[in-house]
Amino acid sequence: MNGIPLTFSEHQINRTILGGPKVTDPSALNISVILLNSSGSHFKLHVFENLLKCGFQTIVSVEHDSSNFTDDVSKRFPMIKFLVPLEKTSDGDLINLAMSEVQSDYVLVIRDSLNIPANFIPPHLAERLTADSPYCIVPRLLDKDHFALPCAFSPSAEKTHFVIDSSSEIANGKKTLFPFDYVALYNRKKFIELGGFDWTIASPYWQNLDLALRSWLWGEQTILTSHLQFSYIEEPPVNDTTYNLDYLRYYLKNELPKIKMEQGYLKKTSFMAFLGHSSCGIMEARRQFNAARVWVEKNKFRFKMDLQTLVQNWSLNDEDK
Secondary structure, eight states, X not given: OOOOOOSTTOOOOOEEEEEOOSSOOXXXXXXXXXXXXXXXXXXXXXXXXXXXXXXXXXXXXXXXXXXXXXXXXXXXXXXXXXXXXXXXXXXXXXXXXXXXXXXXXXXXXXXXXXXXXXXXXXXXXXXXXXXXXXXXXXXXXXXXXXXXXXXXXXXXXXXXXXXXXXXXXXXXXXXXXXXXXXXXXXXXXXXXXXXXOOTTOOOHHHHHHHHHHHHHHTTOOEEEEEEEEEEESSOXXXXXXXXXXXXXXXXXXXXXXXXXXXXXXOOTTHHHHHHHHOOSOXXXXXXXXXXXXXXXXXXXXXXXXXXXXXXXXTTTTTTTO
């Protein structure tokens, strides 16, 4: 497994960039869009048309599979920037790359598997959503039959185990641990300062949770809104929470670090606790643990709390939402 990245743009892959506006429209929203595409569906053209009507500063269409992309599409929509990876990589890595292609304060990450209506975010709503500058704003999500999906996630503990509770009840401004399926409105500057998604974590669930939990431990907040809503066209994805090497990396970076004298640290004696979670052998476990200790040490002043404090204080200032 590769070393833990320390900076937002540390990992670069071969890719093609086509199109996009030459200058910024002064009347555009201070929001850009990253559209994650998983298919070559003809519905995509309708999505492009609806996104252009919203007046976003930049629209970046990310093709997960280069075989789904044709130059004709970029010629038909010259105002859309197309990012076509020439190597296989994760959704989080693609979002990192796309974030480098925009300049707006906020970036909305959505998918072509969602129903994207026209004019779904008028200027007054854009200003309202971003007024308090939260790190991440999570919309209400519905399945294809328009039943609410669980989007409110809260941390808790069962004995010594960290668990995540879920609910489909949405209240404006209420906290949530992470955005479902990466879909959210992100503060671009804070996203970059947090280091973005860890490209070495391939699992979508653990990669998403890794950045989300890190953001909380480093003092940022993710909140819910009912003013923004999307429904899936087909069945929504199912979170794969399998314990594997990706989980171990997430666990080392987020669940094991403690706070002492306002600094994050990873105790040497924590190795035995980690070894109990690990199934990769003592040599690989030691290598993973040492890499995490280096990462925590280099980021020690970023930690504002540890996981135990996050769980204990979660309900504070949230009971009246």
